[in-house]
Amino acid sequence: NVSADGSFTYTPPVGVGRAVDTFAYTVADNDGNTANATVTVDIGRRIWFVDDAHPGTSVGTRDNPFVGFTATNVAGAGGLGDVDGPEDIIFLFEGNHVSGIELEADQILWGHGEALVLDGTTIVPVGATPTITSAGNGIVVSTNNTIRALTVGNTTVDVSGNNFGTLTATNVTLNGNGGALNLSNGVLAATFNSVASTNAAGRGINLDTVTGSLTVTGGTTITDSAQAGIRVANSGSTHSFGATALNSVNSGLDLSNNAASTFNFASLAVTTDAGPGLLASSSGTLNIGGASNTIVATGGAAVDITSTSLGSGVTFTTVSSSGSPGNGINLNTVTGNFIANGGSITTAAGIDFDVNAGSSTITYAGSITNTANRSVEITGRTGGTVTLSGNINDTGTGINIANNNVSGTPIINLTGATKTISTGASAAVTLDNNDVANVNFTGGGLAITTTSGVGLNAVNGAAGISVQGSANTITSTTGTALNVAATTIGASGLTFQSISANGAASGIVLNGTGASGGLTVTGTGAANSGGTIQNTTGVGISLASTLSPSFSSVRILNTTGSGVHGTQVTNFSFLNGAIDGSNEDGNATTEDSNIAFNSTAALTQPNVTGAVTITGNTLTNARFHGVEIEQYAGNLSDVTISNNTLTSSTSAATSQGSGIGLIAFATATTAANVTRATISNNVVTNFPGGLGIQAQGGNADAGNATVPTFGVPGSPTDVIAITGNRIAGQSAVNRIGAEAIVALVNGRGQGNFNISNNGTVANPITHVTGTAISNSAFGLANVTSTISNNVIVANNTFAAQGIGAGCDQATGIGTTPTLNLTVSGNNISATDGNGILAVARNSNCTMNVKIQNNTVAAPLGGVRPGIRIDSGSASGDTTLCLNISGNTSAGSGGSQGLGLRKQGTVAGTNEFGLHALATGTATPFVCPGTGVPAGTPNVENFVNCLNPAGSGTLLISGTSGFNSCSFP
Incomplete structure (x- = not known):
């Protein structure tokens, strides 16, 4: 179309493009001159126009577009x-x-x-x-x-293609029914305004082997898709979405094998009907913005992420899964923090909450309800903190936290108010091989119940484990309730209200738990509220290399081994409990006891050190001892054994030990010390095969020069105090098997004893085979002792005393012990031997003894004074200083009430001194002195003056050579 002025408009032929066209024309001027010319036109890309509403001719041109495609x-x-x-x-x-x-x-x-x-x-x-x-x-x-610049609405799939090269899209909106994108094998350079898909027969968005970039500047909403809402697989691209909602989809966001990809979501909300909410495997970096993201998955995992980064972290308000055929939440080798502030996981067939590897912060505040498999599994962590703060109810196979042992300092916290784990034959809580991890159960409410499964099984290492808060309990039948082995208990300790087991090998086992924290069983204050451990095939509670185990209101019944057995334990307490029937199998090869720290396997170990408190308990029917503490190394700083009732059977065949034993002996390379002890207000009954109470220390090994401590001589506080106890055999014919109380230091060592107020008029120390109270220093020992205000009705056997004390040699150690002894205010009767016998013999012993204001009945047998003091024997050269006054005593067989025996008559050999003999006394008795050395009758007269109710004095051997001494 050429105009008169020569201009023209060219319209290409319909359907022609990428071609050259020409046309000829003639130009004429005003003078009539003409010229011919040819115009060449390069025709560019062919354009087809489409308009479904065009009413006219349909040829595909701008003016006559096609109607439809x-x-x-x-x-x-x-x-x-x-x-x-x-x-x-x-x-x-x-x-x-x-x-x-x-x-x-x-x-x-x-x-x-x-x-x-x-x-x-x-x-x-x-x-x-x-x-x-x-x-x-x-x-x-x-x-x-x-x-x-277009919108795709209701279709089967809005945009689809395979092997599509590079697809460029700008200013495009996808919405309506059907899928939005289904592309494979190509490159995207696409920006969509928004994406909305409803009722897709497949996936809402599906990208497989697609690289490049995809951006959705507005929102993305996928609703009711038959398959995943968004799936991206085998891709290396950048995908950026605005606010994204995947609603009632078969499954939600599915990302797999996209290691070089980055996914950005301004926010994300997912609900699924039959599949996972968020699945990401080897998919580069996933960034989800905002703090109000939600995932609610039915029939699949809420979150299942493997080998994928969460960038700077993601926060959800809710993450929930129900009925998953696999895990509820799975985070495997994930970087970037994951925080879910609420939600729930229920009825997963796999693990409800599963974390493996990684060092990011993971927090889940939702509840977990599990009926199959494990509720929680956390493994292979190399750092960061995992916190589960929701309640856990597990009737499947429990909690497993394991193999967090490579590097870093991972922390795992379970902090919900209730954690109810009931797993039958499976271990309820397993903590295994967590060398670098701290695992903490806080907030209380940990309630573990099993049958043959271990309740809490912590083994093979941990930086620290703790159970904190109130109302934590473990109840098992044949499974050990609590087993901690080669695993450090953290500084916050393990705290349980009660632990019970019935038929297990042991109810509680602590072995190698480190030096940071210990186990505490609190009870509620009510009897047996700390749990019952019964019918074990081994010991009830087994303790080895553990710190500060403490048990309150715990009952232990019918154990094959000891009720409690410990070795290399630091600090121990057992309060207001009950132990009955220890060593039910009758095996006499081990000294099984109600409470036993008496392992003798190496004779070098400290069975228990630090502070020991055993109070308010009922301890009955042990084959051997009620309480036995036997040491060969280490220091006991403070031992309290008080207000316990200890009762054995009445048969020596089934009761072969003692009520209470505190023994600290040295060996060739070690020594054991006890700084102070209080053994008070206990009731000890029967024990026909042993003693009532024994406290023995020292070093009797000739090759070890160590001088151990068993109390500090002369100290008002560092003393072994045996006070206020009631001790009795069954009857005068079925007595305690040996002494009621023995207190001594043997070999090298120092000791300090206070043995006072034991027995009462109504309940005296009685029915004792041997001496009622025995106190000695042997070898090189230095001992201070006070024996006062005890009530003894001994009913003992041939020649046994009421109170027997003395010093003697220790073979191979030495012959120079020292004993400073006060015996006062005691009431003694029904002894076969002397009521009080104090002897220095067979050595170069020094004994200073004060015997005052005692009431001693005549012995029941022989010709014996009620009170007798000896210095010297056929060997040795002893030194004795006696302060004797105010005693009431009687003799048997016509003997005087008081007897003094000096070996020989030489004043400087086997010295026997009497306090103030030379000077006389003015109070409480006025008794004149006499020249020294002194002999009969001056010695007898002086002693009789000091003891007007003593029934006279008998010089049993030497009648002269007595000296004056001072021991006020």
Whole structure:
């Protein structure tokens, strides 16, 4: 179309593109001159125009566009019979278009939402954005297509394609029923305004082996898809979404094998009907913004992430899963923090909450309800803190925290108010091989119940474990309730209200638990509220290399071994409990006791050190001892054994030990010390095969020069105090097997004893086979003792005393012990031997003894004074100083009440001194002195003056050579 002035408009022929066209024309001037010319036109890309609302001729031009895509889709993309071809532009006018299109290679599908401008020329000005809908697919791409400025609505899939080269999309909106994207094997350079998909027959968005970038600037909403809401697989690309909601989809966000990809979501909300909420495996970096994200999955894991980074971290308000055929939440080798402030996990067939590896912070505040498999498993961590603060109810196979042992300092906290774990034959809580991890159960409410499974099994190492708070309990039958072996208990300790087991090998086992914290069983204050451990095939509670175990209101019944057995324990307390029937199998090869720290396997070990408190307990029917503490090394700083009732059987065949034993002996390379002890207000009954109470210390090994401590001589506080106890055999014919009380230091060592107020008039020390109270210093020992205000009705056997004290040699150690002894205010009767016998003999012993204000009945047998003091024997050279006054005593067989025996008559050999003999006394008795050395009758007269109710004095051997001494 040429104008008169020579200008022209060229309209290419319909269907022509990428061609050269010419036309000829003649130019004439006003003078009539003419000239002929040819115009050559380069025709660019072919453009087809489509307008479903066009009323006129349909030829595909701008003025007569096609009505629908039929002309371009006759035989499919690139097929014979359609008019379009590769590199064409298909322009879609505004309005609704009710058929889909299959693009050919390098085509551009251009919507009216942007002006059609080519080479600076506006061909179609901007209009309204057109919409494509179709009963089939919306846009099927070929290779290297561009889509712009349009909307795809209700279709089977809005945009789909395979092997599509590079797909460029700008200013495109995808919405309506059907899938939004289904692309594989290509490169994306796409920006969508928004994406909304409802009722997709497959996935809402599916990208497989797609690289490049995808951006959705607005929101993404996928609702009711039959498969995943969004799936991206085998890709290396950047995907950026605005606020994203995947609602009632079969499964939610599914990312797999996208190691080089980055996924960005402004926010994320997922609900699923039959699959996982968020699945990410080897998928690069996943960034989810905001703090109000939610995932609620039915029939699948809420979150299942493996080998994927969470960037700077993700926060959810809710993460929930119900009915998952696998795990509820799985985080495996995840970097970046994961925080879920609420939600729930219920009825997963796999592990409800599973974390493996990684060092990021993981927090889950939701509840966990488990009926199969494990409720929690946390393994392989190398740092960071995992916190589960929701309640846990597990009737499956329990909690497993294991193999956190490589590097870093991982922390694992279970802090919910209730953690109820009932697992039958499975271990309820397993902590295994956590060398670098701290594992803490806080907030109380840990309630463990098993049958044959171990309740809490912590083994093979941990930086520290703790159970904190109130109302923590373990109840098992044949499974050990608590087993901690080669695993450090943290400084916060293990605290339980009660621990019970019935039929286990042992109810509690602590072995190698470190030096930071210990086990505490609190009870409620009510009897047996700390739990019952019974019918064990071994010891009830086994302690080895553990710190500060403490038990309150715990009952232990019918154990094959000891009720409690410990070795290398630091600090121990057992309060207000009951132990009955220790060593039920009758095996006499081990000294099984109610409470036993008496391992003798190496004779070098400290069975218990530090502070020991055993108070308020009922301890009955042990085959051997009620309480036995036997040491060969280490220091006991303070021992309290008080207010206990200890009763054995009445048969020596089934009661072969003592009521209470505190023994600290040295060996060739070690020595044991006891700084102070209080053994008070105990009731000890029967024990026909042993003693009532024994306290023995020292070093009798000739090759060890160590001088151990068993109390500090002369100290008012560092003393072994045996006070206020009631001790009795069953009867005068079925007595305690030996002494009622023995207190001594043997060999090298120092000791300090206070043995006072034992027995009462109503309940005296009685029915004792041997001496009622025995106190000695042997070898090189230095001992101070006070024996006062005890009530003894001994009913003992031949020649046994009421109180027997003395010093003697220790073979191979030495012959110079020292004993400073006060015996006062005691009431003694029914002894076969002397009521009081103090002897220095067979050595170079020094004994200073004060015997005052005692009441002693006549012995029941022989010719014996009620009170007798000896210095010297056929060997040795002893030194004795006696202060004797105010005693009431009687003798048997016509003997005087008081007897003094000096070996020989030489004043300087086997010295026997009497306090103030030379000077006399003025109070409480006025008794004149006499010249020294002194002999009969001056010695007898002086002693009788000091003891007017003593029934006279007998010089049993030497009658002269007595000296004056001072021991006020």
